[in-house]
Amino acid sequence: MKKIIFIGSGNVATSLAVSLDENNYKILQIFSRSLSNAKLLADKVKAEAIDDLSKIKTADIIIISIKDDFIKGILKSYHFDNIVHTSGSMDINIFDERVKNFGVLYPIQTFNKEINIDLSETPFLIECNNTSFEKSIRELAQSISSNVFKIKYNDRKKIHLAAVFACNFSNRMIGISKEIMENNNLDFSLIKPLINQTMKKISEGEPNKLLTGPAKRKDVKIIENHIKLIENTDHKKIYELISKDIMNLE
Amino acid sequence: MKKIIFIGSGNVATSLAVSLDENNYKILQIFSRSLSNAKLLADKVKAEAIDDLSKIKTADIIIISIKDDFIKGILKSYHFDNIVHTSGSMDINIFDERVKNFGVLYPIQTFNKEINIDLSETPFLIECNNTSFEKSIRELAQSISSNVFKIKYNDRKKIHLAAVFACNFSNRMIGISKEIMENNNLDFSLIKPLINQTMKKISEGEPNKLLTGPAKRKDVKIIENHIKLIENTDHKKIYELISKDIMNLE
Numbered sequence: 001m002k003k004i005i006f007i008g009s010g011n012v013a014t015s016l017a018v019s020l021d022e023n024n025y026k027i028l029q030i031f032s033r034s035l036s037n038a039k040l041l042a043d044k045v046k047a048e049a050i051d052d053l054s055k056i057k058t059a060d061i062i063i064i065s066i067k068d069d070f071i072k073g074i075l076k077s078y079h080f081d082n083i084v085h086t087s088g089s090m091d092i093n094i095f096d097e098r099v100k101n102f103g104v105l106y107p108i109q110t111f112n113k114e115i116n117i118d119l120s121e122t123p124f125l126i127e128c129n130n131t132s133f134e135k136s137i138r139e140l141a142q143s144i145s146s147n148v149f150k151i152k153y154n155d156r157k158k159i160h161l162a163a164v165f166a167c168n169f170s171n172r173m174i175g176i177s178k179e180i181m182e183n184n185n186l187d188f189s190l191i192k193p194l195i196n197q198t199m200k201k202i203s204e205g206e207p208n209k210l211l212t213g214p215a216k217r218k219d220v221k222i223i224e225n226h227i228k229l230i231e232n233t234d235h236k237k238i239y240e241l242i243s244k245d246i247m248n249l250e
Numbered sequence: 251m252k253k254i255i256f257i258g259s260g261n262v263a264t265s266l267a268v269s270l271d272e273n274n275y276k277i278l279q280i281f282s283r284s285l286s287n288a289k290l291l292a293d294k295v296k297a298e299a300i301d302d303l304s305k306i307k308t309a310d311i312i313i314i315s316i317k318d319d320f321i322k323g324i325l326k327s328y329h330f331d332n333i334v335h336t337s338g339s340m341d342i343n344i345f346d347e348r349v350k351n352f353g354v355l356y357p358i359q360t361f362n363k364e365i366n367i368d369l370s371e372t373p374f375l376i377e378c379n380n381t382s383f384e385k386s387i388r389e390l391a392q393s394i395s396s397n398v399f400k401i402k403y404n405d406r407k408k409i410h411l412a413a414v415f416a417c418n419f420s421n422r423m424i425g426i427s428k429e430i431m432e433n434n435n436l437d438f439s440l441i442k443p444l445i446n447q448t449m450k451k452i453s454e455g456e457p458n459k460l461l462t463g464p465a466k467r468k469d470v471k472i473i474e475n476h477i478k479l480i481e482n483t484d485h486k487k488i489y490e491l492i493s494k495d496i497m498n499l500e
Contacts, residue, residue, distance in 0.1 A: 011462060068469055089464070089472045108444050110462045115451065121443045147443075158434045159441070161476045166427035166441050167448045168463035169492050170420040175457040176495075177416035184408045191409070191416050192453075193371045193397075194358050198417045199449035201365065203442075207425040212261060212360045213418035214339070219318055222339045226411045234495045241491065242419050245426075245484045 002140070005029045005059040007074065008066035009041040011111035012086050016063060016144075019119050021045040023143040028059055053078050061140060063105065084128075084137060088160025091153050092127050103128030103137050106156060107145075110167045119144045125151040125159065176235055183231070208249060215246035252390070255279045255306060257324065258315035259291040261361035262336050266313060266394075269369050271295040273393040278309055303328050311390060313355065334378075334387060338410025341403050342377050353378030353387050356406060357395075360417045369394045375401040375409065426485055433481070458499060465496035 004025050006013045009032040021027050027045040031053060032038035038049035050056070053074065062083040064071060068090050075095065083095065084105040095102035104127040107119065124141040126148060128134035134150070141148040151159070174195060181188040201210045214222040223243050230236045254275050256263045259282040271277050277295040281303060282288035288299035300306070303324065312333040314321060318340050325345065333345065334355040345352035354377040357369065374391040376398060378384035384400070391398040401409070424445060431438040451460045464472040473493050480486045 067467055068472055089475060108440055110444060110447055110451065110460075112451070112460055112462065117447055122447075123440045123443065149440075155434070155436060157475070158430060158479060159436060160472075161479050162427040162430040162436070162438075162441055163444055164463050164465075164476065164489075165423045165430065167444050168461060168465065168496070169426075169488075170423040170445075171448055171452060171457050171461055172492055172496055173415045173420040173423060174452055175461070176419075177412040178457055180408060180412040180415065184405070186405060186409060186412070188412075190358055190373045190399075191412055193373065194360060194413055194417050195420075196453060197360055197367060197372075198421055199453065201360065201362070202421060202424055203446060203449065207421050207428055210360075210362055211418060211421055211425070212362065213414050215414075215418065217317055222318055222410075225339060225407070226414065229408060229411050234491060234498070238419075238488070238491050238495065239414075241484060241488050242422055245488065246418070246422055248484070 001026045002060040002136075003028045003058075004140075005031070005056060005062045006041070006047075007031045007053075007056075007062060007064040009034075009037045010065065011113050012107070013063070013065040014041050014044070014113045015109075015111045015117065015119070016065065016086070016107070017041055017045045017047075018116070019144040020140070025140070025143070028057055029055075031056065056080070061136065082133065082136075088125075088163065089157050092129065093153075095129070099129075101128070101130065101133035103133055104153075104156070105137055105141060106160070108159060108163055120146055123147040123149060125149055125156050127152055127156070176238070179232075180230075180235075211246060211249070213246075215243035216249075218247055251276045252310040252386075253278045253308075254390075255281070255309040255312045256291070256297075256315060257281045257303075257306075257312060259284075259287045260315065261363050262357070263313070263315040264291050264294070264363045265359075265361045265367065265369065266315065266336070266357070267291055267295045267297075268366070269394040270390070275390070275393070278307055279305075281306065306330070311386065332383065332386075338375075338413065339407050342379065343403075345379070349379075351378070351380065351383035353383055354403075354406070355387055355391060356410070358409060358413055370396055373397040373399060375399055375406050377402055377406070426488070429482075430480075430485075461496060461499070463496075465493035466499075468497055 005028050027047040029048045030038045030042040031050050035051040042049035062080050065086040082101045084103045088106050092104050106125045107122050109122045124145050126137050178188045255278050277297040279298045280288045280292040281300050285301040292299035312330050315336040332351045334353045338356050356375040357372050359372045374395050376387050428438045
């Protein structure tokens with residue numbers, strides 16, 4: 001059974017560790033700067049929790065899954081081999097030339113610690129510095145997903161950008177909707193059937209073709225009145241810009 | 251059986267006419283400036299298609315469902331009684347004082363002519379100038395939905411604003427995502443499992459709590475790199491603004 005170590009215990013690390021633990025991999029250690037966070041995940045996957053990188057054992061694969069800004073610092077201070085990061089936006093060449101086996105394992109997915117998700121359909125984008133390590137990483141990814149693709153950094157970062165719009169920004173639009181309702185003492189559940197229908201439509205068809213609403217109809221009067229109604233200055237600008245963008249569509 | 255006439259044959263008119271026709275209302279006439287559009291809907295609901303407003307017969311309820319800008323013009327030129335508009339953003343007082351019975355019937359929903367949707371959960375917001383007409387409108391709305399609420403203009407327009415963010419703008423974010431993928435010759439289907447999971451999460455929980463991604467993590471480096479990657483100037487600004495808005499959340 002191959003041995004895995006995680007550097008990081010956040011949303012991505014948690015989801016991957018739990019899935020790999022269920023699929024014939026042995027999770028050896030979980031590192032986090034916060035030992036209690038490390039323990040939280042380590043307990044789930046029967047691993048050792050550590051907060052000291054010098055205690056890291058030998059493993060078949062080390063998965064570093066922390067905020068991009070911190071990866072460089074850790075890689076400067078410690079030498080790891082057989083290591084992949086899970087970032088959509090970080091170059092594979094972040095790793096030092098002296099590292100023998102390194103690569104990237106980026107799942108196109110949104111992870112929350114509290115939510116168990118089935119990763120079997122999630123695309124995993126992999127990239128490695130040599131074919132034999134690539135084989136191990138492909139094997140690992142394929143143990144949890146049927147969608148594994150070899151994609152280079154130049155495309156991966158664009159896919160990550162597209163993912164931010166599709167996931168984080170669509171989510172935030174619904175968050176702003178909720179704030180508008182609640183700030184006006186209106187019940188957000190009034191909007192729920194609309195959200196459900198929107199999602200159903202998008203999952204079945206072409207998002208742009210299914211657009212409705214004032215901007216799509218170029219109903220400038222409504223747009224002006226809506227902008228007056230918005231109290232938050234940033235939300236005002238967001239409304240203006242997206243409406244303009246939709247009006248420019250045809 | 252109560253007799254209904256539609257002024258307008260667009261997305262909302264189509265969905266309402268089809269639903270009412272299935273629920274014990276007689277659709278008498280469909281008016282559109284384009285006779286062929288009127289016919290398209292009239293044929294579906296066994297009604298007469300007209301493109302001349304002077305041909306409108308007597309009906310129990312006239313539903314005017316056209317672009318807000320055009321409603322005023324039509325109401326100035328012709329006198330109708332027992333009339334409701336279906337707009338989220340138009341005052342009930344758009345109707346002339348001389349009209350005996352008037353009101354609003356606003357469904358919080360996104361409609362496309364081609365997609366039949368079950369309206370039974372869709373909230374209908376009603377507002378009328380007298381209680382006896384309100385009773386007829388409530389009865390009509392309740393024949394197709396179990397969620398009928400009396401809501402005044404001042405709240406209705408805010409709900410409409412919230413609906414634009416939740417539906418049109420979340421939809422557009424996914425549309426922009428698709429454009430980024432396709433402009434870079436990348437397969438949009440790579441993003442689909444992410445969209446499905448995003449929707450699943452939102453329909454189950456709190457949108458803001460479930461936010462993930464660079465802005466949520468305040469990962470400024472990624473945000474800067476993404477902004478450099480975006481070619482479309484408006485999309486660049488949209489990315490900047492929404493990221494700033496997410497970073498301000500806590």
